Amino acid sequence: MSASFRAVLLAAAVLTTSAAARPPETEPVRYQVTPVMQGADLQALEIEIRFRGDADGETRLELPNEWGGETELWRRLTGLTVTGASVAEDGPQARILKHAPGAPLTVRYRVSSGAAADPRAPYRPIVRPGWFSVLGETVFVVPADSAGRSASFRWGRLPRGWTAASDAEHGAMGRPLSVDDVVESVSLGGADVTVQARDIPGGRLRVAARGSRLFTDAELADLAARVIGADRSFWNDTAEPFFVAMTPLEDAAQGSVYRGTGRTDGFALYGTANVDLAAYRYLLAHEHSHTWVPRALGRMPEGAQEPSAYWFSEGFTDFQSYRSLLRSGVWSPEEFVARLNETLAAYAASPVRTAPNTRVVADFWTDYAVEKLPYQRGMLLAWTWDRRLREASGGRLDMDDVLLRMRDGARADGAGATFAPDRFFATYREMSGVDLSADYARYVTDGAAVLLPADLFGACAEIRTETFPAFDRGFDAEKTAAAGNVITGLRADSPAYAAGLREGMKLVKREGGQPGDSRVEYVLRVSDGAGERLIRFQPVGKGEVTRQTVVLAPGLDEAARAACARTMSGA
Known part of the structure; x- marks a missing residue:
């Protein structure tokens, strides 16, 4: 055997030994999404996933199942094949792959809904002849136990003239990408999709949109940049790109519909064509605040129990969003008061106003009034507890200080180490000396009605409380x-x-x-x-309701209005 041949064999052996020794979980899971066309029409999205199987020769593959009120999402996946392994079903939502230890595997399947963008179920995968819009939770298969594993994402060949965009692309823009990020992503593509870019503190914002609305794509991008910029300035801890996808919904049977859901580094907006830009101010602020509340503050309950903590994750997000919109000038004091009064009126009229938290867990996804309850209840508790903290600290501290310290604590010991509500109560007690456990039991667990303190906003606004016959x-x-x-x-x-x-x-x-x-x-x-x-x-019904209304102090000049905006927003 020649020396050169021995060298080649030795090198090959070294490479083989190195590849075998490398744990499969250290290699990224690579995702690719390709539109499948028939002529000029989109038929499906083909998803390809490349990764190394587990070292023991058996890998469990998990298919989408439940998210956002949708169930059996695996039904929308067809033609799943695996190269490099045998495949066996483990129930409809999982596959067991048998393969050589650490073998390279390629999974392919298609998503083809053909469904219209239904206002009643906007989060379903949408694959239409000329465009698509999908959330990662509803379309991406993942290897079991891959949370936190690194990932990559890319588009396959796009049809001529098409534009596609996703926050999963941020992995190629300098932001570390994990399998979790790909799953919690939003992607929009089509022949008429536009992408607007804006500079924001710490990064670059992209806004992808399609369809006709009462405002332009540029106006939406300008508003998003202003809202997101205000939040990033407040938290002062983000240096990464951000992405917003605007998906049009079919016209609703009555009125207008607009919804949204937050992503780790972006969010998805949905709306019928008759929604004006002003409506998206709140939605943009709310969804962007989810970047921190609760994601950067602690973990949430999982599965069916997740709604049990929505009073914090949704209610405190509303509280922070309202303050941010007023603080940044996106809302005037009058707009702030009007929106707060809408919440107070809806809460007073809610048929489930005093429902216990167990009802929220049971019926959040099936009863609209129950769905809104933790938003209302949590926000009113945040205002109430903010007032108590200011009183206990002699005006030195407010809820902003609690949230920022929670963020710092979660950063130090890991956001997943503690439940976000538990971290909140511990941080609040540490800063104020006040134990909120009795309040939690009364208002959240048992469902007692929350009433705002009359002097919540000092001389800037009065909180009036009235009792009158129930609405019917x-x-x-x-x-x-x-x-x-x-x-x-x-x-x-x-x-x-x-x-x-x-x-x-x-x-x-x-x-x-x-x-x-x-x-x-x-x-x-x-x-x-x-x-x-x-x-x-x-419309007089049985019984009585107690309703609160915020009344802005009359006769405020511009200086006083600006001062009150600062006071009411905690600036």
């Missing part, structure tokens, strides 16, 4: 909307029935009245076989 429209509003605005669930003992409203009438328009306020006459334009007419009634 007499019919089921949700079922009526779902039935195409045909009156459904009308009760014969209601004022609406006494005024002439009947089951099966077509609701044309609400001409008067304020949902939740029995003191304002309700006026409905309806139609039936006899034509259109107005039905008028006082």
Whole structure:
């Protein structure tokens, strides 16, 4: 054997030994997404995943199952194949791969929904002839126990003239990417997708959008940059790119719909064409605040128990969003008060206002009133506890200080080390000397109604508390909307029935009245076989409600308005 041949064999042996010795989990999981076309129409998204199998020769593959109220998401995946391993089902949402120890594996499958962007279920994968919009939780398969494992992402060949964008691309922009990041991503692509870029503190913002709306893509990008910039300036700890995807929804049967969900380094917006830009101010602020609340503050309960802590993750996010919008000038004091009053009115009128937290866990995804309860309850508790902290510290501290110290603590010992609510209570007690456990039991666990302190905003605004008869429209509003605005669930003992409203009438328009306020006459334009007419009634129900209203101090000049904006926002 020649010396040169021995050298080649030795080198090969070294490489083989090195590859075998390298733990599979140290190598990245590589994702690629490619549009599959038939002529000019998109048929599916082909997803390819390359990774090394486990060292023991058996790897469990987990398929999407439940997220955002959707179930059996694995049904939307077809044609799953694996190169380098045999495949066996382990129930519908998992596969067991048998392979050589640490073998390179390639998983391929397709996602093809063909579904319209349904306002009632916006988070489903959307694959249409000319475009797509998908959340990672609903489409990406992952090797079991790969949380935190490094990952890469890239687009396959895009159709001519198409643009695709995703926050998963941030791995190629200098931000370390993990499998978790790919799963918690949003991707938008199509022939008419535009991408606007803006500079923000610590990085670059991209806003991808498609479809027609009441505002331009550039106006959306400008607003997003302003809202995100304000939050980043407050937390002062972020230096990475950010991504926003705007997905259009089909027209709703009644009114307008806009929703959103936060990503670690971006968020997804959804809306019908009739939503104006002002509506997205709150949504942008709320979703971006999720970058910190609760992600940077502690971990959340998992699975079915996750909604048990939504009073913190959603309610405190609303609290922080409202303050940020006022502090940054995106909202005026009048807009801030108006939005806070909307929340107070909705909370007062909620049929589940005093429901215990167990009800939130059980019905969050199936009952709209229950879904809104932890947002309302948590935000009002945040305002109440902010006031108590300022009082206990002689005005030196407020809730901003608690959240920032929580962030610092989570950074020191790991955000996943402690439940975010537990970290909050411990930090609050440490800073104020006040134990909130009795409040938690009363307001969150048991569901007692939360009332804001009358002097919450000092001389800038008064908190008025009134008690009046409960509101009752007499019919089921949700079922009526779902039935195409045909009156459904009308009760014969209601004022609406006494005024002439009947089951099966077509609701044309609400001409008067304020949902939740029995003191304002309700006026409905309806139609039936006899034509259109107005039905008028006082929407008074059984029992009483206690409602609070914020009233901005009258006669404030510009200097006083600016001072009050600082006071009410905690600046």
